[in-house]
Amino acid sequence: MGDVTDSLIHAENLHKSFTSAGTKEPRVPVLRGITLDVRAGEMVSIVGPSGSGKSTLLYCLSGLEPADSGSVQLVGRELGTLGRGALATLRRKHVGFVFQSYNLIPSLTARENIALPARLARRRVNPAGIDRALADVGLSDRGGHRPAELSGGQQQRVAIARVLAMRPDIVFADEPTGSLDTATGSDVLRLLRASAGDGRAVVVVTHDLEAAxxxxxxxxxxxxxxxxxxxxxxPEQVLEAITLAGTAA
Incomplete structure (x- = not known):
């Protein structure tokens, strides 16, 4: 582990369990005591066999899901001490999300979707920054299109552009290439890789060996x-490590 003071994310002994809805079965542990750091300038991939806790870990690290015990610090703030409003404010100011489902607003154009986080955070919308983000993802001519007028790959690029325009300290991505073709997925990965710089960090949950x-x-x-x-x-080393994890006693 590195010095906690240089970490954008510091998690200590995280535990999380769930129960099946509508049952009285015992809680099933999903995270069993994870400690990790993610430092500025890093891209970190989280991989593992199905059911290993990858997405749950990402949600706990980002504050989307509370841990049962342990602690998470984002940009030096302890998530467990924050109320719902303060936690939402912290995410708006410092965190960007890229999900497989895109999470675009259907009634808004691509340009308006990209500007939305700044509006929600009550920050000035920077038209030049939006233009630059659209150009970075190869969609300079699609800014006026709504999600239904875009392909799946184009919608994911808009989601990436939304993050690029925000310039958050931390980007969390959950299977960002899961529904994309190989070429488009590679483009998305390069953009995510490039965003892990200038004092920022990227955490990606993925099954894609190339992405990892x-x-x-x-x-x-x-x-x-x-x-x-x-x-x-x-990619071959990642596959070997996942295979070993899946067969470990």
């Missing part, structure tokens, strides 16, 4: 624990 291998570090989960960690790995 782009990261500075790969955290391999198994049964809610970090089974192994890879640095500057190849």
């Amino acid at each position: 291998a782009l990261a500075d570090r790969v955290l391999v989960l198994r049964d809610g624990l970090i089974h192994s960690e890879l640095r500057r790995s190849t």
Whole structure:
């Protein structure tokens, strides 16, 4: 672990469990005591067999889901001490999200969707920044189109442009290439990789070996624990680590 003071994300001994809706079955542990740091300038991928706790970890790290115990600090703020309003404000100011489902507002144009986070945060909308973000994702000529007028790949690029225009300290991405073709997915990954700079960080949950291998570090989960960690790995090394995690006793 690095010095906590240089971490944009610091998680200590995270535990999380769930119960099945409408049942009295015992709670099922999903995270079993995870400790990690993500530092400025890093891209970190989270991989592992199905059910290993990848998305749950991302949601707990981003404050979308409260942990049962343990602590998470984002940009130096302890999430467990924040009320709902303060937590929402922290995310608006410092965090960007990219999900497989895009989360675009159907009634808004691409340009308006990109501007929405700034409006919600009551910050000045920067038209030049929106133009630059659209150009960065190859959609300079689609700013006036609504989501229904865009392909799935174009919608995901708008979601990426929304994050690029925000310039958040931390980007969380959950399976960002899951519904994209190979070429479009590669473009999205390059944009995410490039955004992990200038003192910012990117955390990606993915099944995509190429996506995982782009990261500075790969955290391999198994049964809610970090089974192994890879640095500057190849897709083949990531696959081997996931396979080992899936077959470990």
